[in-house]
Amino acid sequence: MPDFYENWTTQLRKGLLELAILNTLGGDALYGYEIVRRLGDVDGLVITEGTVYPILSRLRNEEYVETYIEESPEGPARKYYRLTSRGRDELRRMNRHWERLHEAVGQVRKERSK
Amino acid sequence: MIELTPTARERFDAYLSRLRSALRGTPQVEAEEVEQNVREHIEVALGGVPAPVGAEHLGAVLDRLGPPERWIADDEQSAWKRAINRLRSGPEDWRLAYLSFALFAASFLFLPIGGVLLLIPAFVVSRAAVSLLAEKGDPIGARRWLIYPAIATVMVILLVPVLVGPPAGIVAWSIEEKGLYRASGLDRDELLLAERVQLETGLVMAVFGAWWMIAAAILAAAYRPLQIAFRPILDRWRRRHLAVLALVGAIIAAIGATVFYVTW
Numbered sequence: 001m002p003d004f005y006e007n008w009t010t011q012l013r014k015g016l017l018e019l020a021i022l023n024t025l026g027g028d029a030l031y032g033y034e035i036v037r038r039l040g041d042v043d044g045l046v047i048t049e050g051t052v053y054p055i056l057s058r059l060r061n062e063e064y065v066e067t068y069i070e071e072s073p074e075g076p077a078r079k080y081y082r083l084t085s086r087g088r089d090e091l092r093r094m095n096r097h098w099e100r101l102h103e104a105v106g107q108v109r110k111e112r113s114k
Numbered sequence: 115m116i117e118l119t120p121t122a123r124e125r126f127d128a129y130l131s132r133l134r135s136a137l138r139g140t141p142q143v144e145a146e147e148v149e150q151n152v153r154e155h156i157e158v159a160l161g162g163v164p165a166p167v168g169a170e171h172l173g174a175v176l177d178r179l180g181p182p183e184r185w186i187a188d189d190e191q192s193a194w195k196r197a198i199n200r201l202r203s204g205p206e207d208w209r210l211a212y213l214s215f216a217l218f219a220a221s222f223l224f225l226p227i228g229g230v231l232l233l234i235p236a237f238v239v240s241r242a243a244v245s246l247l248a249e250k251g252d253p254i255g256a257r258r259w260l261i262y263p264a265i266a267t268v269m270v271i272l273l274v275p276v277l278v279g280p281p282a283g284i285v286a287w288s289i290e291e292k293g294l295y296r297a298s299g300l301d302r303d304e305l306l307l308a309e310r311v312q313l314e315t316g317l318v319m320a321v322f323g324a325w326w327m328i329a330a331a332i333l334a335a336a337y338r339p340l341q342i343a344f345r346p347i348l349d350r351w352r353r354r355h356l357a358v359l360a361l362v363g364a365i366i367a368a369i370g371a372t373v374f375y376v377t378w
Binding site: 047 | 137140142143144147148150151152154155157158159161178179180181182184185186187
């Protein structure tokens with residue numbers, strides 16, 4: 001049975017993965033493997049690489065991201081993901097909320113250490 | 115598509131089959147799109163490996179992708195999928211609760227003999243779930259709707275014959291089989307209808323009342339085993355409740371005996 005800390009960090013990572021994916025797509029359009037690689041490079045963010053793909057599908061269904069196919073010189077054509085304008089608005093809201101949440105937890109910690 | 119060895123191909127096909135099964139019934143996620151992404155992922159990840167790619171290289175990529183069953187959070191899945199998952203791989207206490215209810219529901223489909231045969235394991239599984247929750251110190255919570263039906267049904271099936279069975283047999287023999295009249299020498303046909311009704315009502319009340327006093331004593335003797343068997347439904351049951359049954363029995367028996375004696 002997973003202990004409390006392990007369970008808590010897993011839930012936290014799951015909740016933040018969507019935010020991380022949207023932020024990864026905040027710049028250029030990326031194809032699936034590239035998104036997974038970039039997130040995988042951030043220590044402790046992705047538990048299993050496959051988790052990213054259902055989230056991408058859901059984000060596309062909710063029209064936060066859109067896809068297009070582009071030929072690749074290194075092999076078969078690749079499917080690229082990019083943010084829609086709706087996705088950009090949502091990302092801004094999510095980032096603001098995350099910052100507020102981060103500040104709130106920091107505030108609580110600061111008050112405790114007084 | 116990248117060229118794989120037969121073993122690697124077999125492993126990849128099995129993985130995709132697990133993926134489709136895991137994503138089936140997930141409304142917001144398109145399994146086909148995810149499968150396409152995973153195929154593309156494999157192509158890119160193994161792009162530098164000489165063909166045909168063996169199971170070892172493929173296995174390393176699939177391990178990093180992780181088991182598809184863990185990709186979707188429980189609350190994103192459809193209700194039936196959640197129920198199946200809980201039954202297959204959920205916490206033991208939920209699994210037992212769902213199994214108990216499934217056996218209980220199935221018992222109605224196979225009435226009468228098959229129903230009884232399924233009700234027994236449904237009861238045992240329900241009790242196992244109750245014991246497991248007690249050991250873990252977890253409240254039953256919403257699981258009561260899955261656990262209680264089997265326990266309550268078995269309890270009622272056993273309790274009704276205990277309270278009604280023996281006196282019903284005596285009354286049937288006395289009235290329907292005219293045993294009362296044969297034993298006492300009374301001629302039933304010579305009695306007025308009102309006298310017959312009084313006599314038989316008095317007998318029914320006396321027999322049932324007397325039996326409930328005996329039943330209260332029997333149930334009091336078996337109090338602990340019964341309370342354990344039908345936990346948690348009988349958790350609040352106390353011996354004093356049997357005193358009430360005995361008292362009600364005594365009153366009914368006294369009234370019945372008086373009516374019977376006066377009519378006699």
